[in-house]
Amino acid sequence: MTPFLRRLLHPVPAAAATVAAVLALGAAGPVAAAEGGGSSGGMDRGDVAELAGQYILLDPLWIPIEDVANRRTYHGGLLVRLEPNPERKVDACYAVPDVVDALVVDFFHDRMTRSEHQRPGYVAKRIQDVVEREAGKDVFDLPQVFDQVPEMDDNSIKLSRTCQ
Numbered sequence: 752m753t754p755f756l757r758r759l760l761h762p763v764p765a766a767a768a769t770v771a772a773v774l775a776l777g778a779a780g781p782v783a784a785a786e787g788g789g790s791s792g793g794m795d796r797g798d799v800a801e802l803a804g805q806y807i808l809l810d811p812l813w814i815p816i817e818d819v820a821n822r823r824t825y826h827g828g829l830l831v832r833l834e835p836n837p838e839r840k841v842d843a844c845y846a847v848p849d850v851v852d853a854l855v856v857d858f859f860h861d862r863m864t865r866s867e868h869q870r871p872g873y874v875a876k877r878i879q880d881v882v883e884r885e886a887g888k889d890v891f892d893l894p895q896v897f898d899q900v901p902e903m904d905d906n907s908i909k910l911s912r913t914c915q
Contacts, residue, residue: 794909794913795913796841796844796845796913796914797841799840799841799844799910799913799914800840800841802840802906802909802910802913803906804904804906804907804908804909804910804911805834805904805906805907805910806832806833806834806903806907806910806911807832807833807834807835807843807844807847807907807910807911807914808830808831808832808833808900808901808903808907808908808911809830809831809832809833809847809850809851809854809911809915810851810915811828811829811830812828812829812830812831812851812854812855812858813826813827813828813829814826814827814828814829814855814858814859814863815858815859815862815863816862816863816864816865816868817862817863817864817865818864818865819864819865820865824862825865827868829874829878829896830896830897830898830899830900830901831854831878831894831895831896831897832894832895832896832897832901833847833850833882833891833892833894833895834891834892834893834894834895835890835891835892836889836890836891836892839889839890840910842886842887842890843886843890843891843914844910844913844914845914846885846886846887846890846891847914847915848915849885849886850881850882850885850886853881853884853885854878854881854882857877857881863877874896875893875894875895875896878894878896879893879894882894
């Protein structure tokens with residue numbers, strides 16, 4: 752077998768597969784899909800205080816879930832919606848990219864087991880801890896975790912897109 756063919760047939764490492772899945776499935780994000788575009792309409796993060804949006808929907812997060820019994824790692828999708836404190840909406844908007852990065856790092860460094868993933872409230876509590884550590888305790892209310900894209904009003908979609 753030629754070296755080229757060997758490289759071509761070699762299985763893709765899990766990290767590369769994860770990155771490919773995130774890029775393929777989360778590139779535009781559910782918010783862009785809901786609005787049908789790719790820009791925030793020219794709004795700056797510092798101007799979000801005037802937006803009436805109540806929620807910020809993060810792009811999908813793909814996290815590793817360890818199945819200890821079968822010695823396998825699965826990747827599960829999370830949709831997280833944050834509700835910024837109305838008095839700290841600008842701070843919340845600027846904190847969103849740091850929160851997303853911190854969530855990805857936290858879930859990859861301290862992998863969740865399948866039993867933890869299935870435990871009611873565990874994922875939301877873990878996300879809340881990361882959000883509070885990165886943004887502060889009074890910037891966001893309790894995060895919400897969804898299996899499917901939740902309904903969002905137009906102002907929340909615009910807020911989400913601006914803060915990404």
